[in-house]
Amino acid sequence: MTPLKAAIGDAIAAAYAVAGLRVRAAGCRVLMYHAIGGAVAGDTQQLYSLAPDLFARHVGMLKRHAVVSLSEGVARGEGLAVTFDDGYRDNLTVAAPLLVEADVPFTVFVVPTFVESGEPQYLSRSEVVSLSRLPGVTIGAHGYSHARLTACDDGALARELADSRAWLEDLLSTPVTTMSYPHGAVDDRVAAAAAAAGFTIAACSRFGSHRTGGDCYRVPRTDIWSFDGARRLQRKIAGRWDWMAWR
Ligand SMILES: [Zn+2]
Known part of the structure; x- marks a missing residue:
């Protein structure tokens, strides 16, 4: 995705609205953010760090x-939820103060190997704990090493899931039951393994919204990009970018 392609996307979104084709905005909409201001490794298109x-x-x-927690939104099949992938330090230092002040709950999906790497763009162990103690914050798993789970053999897949959960539960002394798939990579085998590992909600990266009775192991999310202004954000929340699921 580039600013030019996004502008074309805006036109498609507008056409959908005019045609009355789009707006199945019903269901729980889950936004997917990454970094807020900090560096994102490998982000060649500079999509994933919002100013x-x-x-x-x-x-x-x-x-x-009406922003709700991810688990509440999925349970009710309605509302808007906010998530962050990968566990960037700026989620604590920049995003959290704004969100807590606004009373907006959010979930951060943390990767143990990123935390342990000591790289400055990621949360440290103590920062994950600090973040978890803020009002409205849920910490979820995102694999143990951010491996593409669909490419893991059965043993590695089970370890990625179980170890990510155990590492977080050991750190936080609280049950961890939500996750998102690294790289959005999920198939039937990975979804079944997530359930077997004890997760009750697993979010993917496919555009859409989660309705009552929908698959809790493929909760759709709406990707938010660094150049999404307020107007595009509003359109994405309204479901007018859900055609991206079929691109
Ligand atoms: Zn990720």
């Missing part, structure tokens, strides 16, 4: 919606 002032504008919009 802090832009994120502050997003929070201003989110405040006007």
Whole structure:
């Protein structure tokens, strides 16, 4: 995705709206953020780090919606939920103060090997604990090493899932039952393994919304990009970018 392609996407979103084709906005919409201001390794298109002032504008919009926790949204099949992948330090230092102030709950999916790497862009162990103690914050798993789970053999798959959960539960002394799939990679075997590992909710990266009775091991999410202004965010929340699921 590039700013130019996104502009074309806006036109498609508008056409969908005009045609009345789009808006199946019903269900729980889950937004997927990554970093807020910090570096994202391998992000060659610079999609995944939002400028802090832009994120502050997003929070201003989110405040006007009924934002719920991921587990509540999935259980009810409605509402808007906010998630962050990979466990960037700026989730604690930049995003959390804005979200807590706005009373917006959110989930951060943390990768143990990223934490243990000591790389400055990622949360440290003590920072994961600090984040978990803030009001409205849920910590979820995101694999043990961020491996593409669909490419793991059965043994490695089971270890990635079980070890990610055990590492977080040991650190936080609380049950960890939600996760998101690294790279959004999921198939029937991976989804079954996530259930077997004790997770009750697993989010993927396919656009859409989760309706009552939907697959809790393929909860759709709406990808948020660094150049998404308030207007595009509003369109994404309204479901007008869900055609991306079929691209
Ligand atoms: Zn990730």
